[in-house]
Amino acid sequence: MTSTDVAANAAALRGDDELAHTLRDAGLKVTAPRLAALRALAEHPHADADTVFRMVQAELPTTSLQAVYGVLGAFADAGLVRRIEPAGSSARYERRVGDNHHHLVCRDCGRVEDVDCVVGESACLTPGDTHGFQVSEAEVTFWGTCPACAEAAAAIAEPT
Amino acid sequence: MTSTDVAANAAALRGDDELAHTLRDAGLKVTAPRLAALRALAEHPHADADTVFRMVQAELPTTSLQAVYGVLGAFADAGLVRRIEPAGSSARYERRVGDNHHHLVCRDCGRVEDVDCVVGESACLTPGDTHGFQVSEAEVTFWGTCPACAEAAAAIAEPT
DNA sequence: CAGTTGTTTTGAGTGATTCAAGACAACCAG
């Protein structure tokens, strides 16, 4: 192990310390796959299970896909991550939780970006007729085309 | 066939006439499974593919599930129905299309109800930061508990 | 009424996710 490796490792451990606290505070045991999953979600804020799996596997090659599903499920149950399921893509997980933010989804490539609520929350949160439902949350998804896909579409429509 | 059957049949045919127009106007051929699917959607305004399948099958026993998927896909492509995919349930189809209305979904049983947009459409439709996306649509889903599930939960929490 | 085009049937396949059982590891008490 070189000295840079040592430094990188120390930094990773320092980061892991914080992540470990996050896990313990949520009442979850601290394990390597969980720390790796949290790190993966920090790097890819709207990753799907397979993306998390590949990133975890990169450092812990024995990790199974089912373990990742288990980890993500436990995180979601503990309120540590939020699970979103945009129509047409597989489920995505994000650590930004507890604030009422919404999503912008690309119809072509499925890319997801966060957007903050534009109008006041209370207006967003209250439908006119609740049909007797006890409404607990309003989820807003903006559908559109991301810059990359818009460019790609333009290139096809009008080739040079 | 009794006289009431004749009357019912005539009414059904009159109804089918309207449905046939709907299909033709959308550029689709008129077939028995399609008429049956439209009728199923009129009766169950947020039915999933399997529900439509069972209803179509009740009057056309030879109809296959794949035919229903084909029919619903053709309807969606033609803009005749809107396909919604609430997280955690299978895709649902509704004939109410073209107006910007939203949905109320029960977290427990998946029941879906329509709600009209509360705040002005334009406010709903514009996120603060679009991240360069060309935004075309805003989809709002209200999550909550339907009256039946709320009652069931109360009964479990506080048994007599 | 025959031809063309689009639809339906039949049969198989896929991808995301879940279930179950046993091996294993983290955390607590001693």
Place this chain on the structure above:
DNA sequence: CTGGTTGTCTTGAATCACTCAAAACAACTG
């Protein structure tokens, strides 16, 4: 620092919603 308990991970298999493809069939056009 060690053993027991509890929760987590591995392995292997199964499910569900949905899609694909080819051939049989039926709706509309002329």
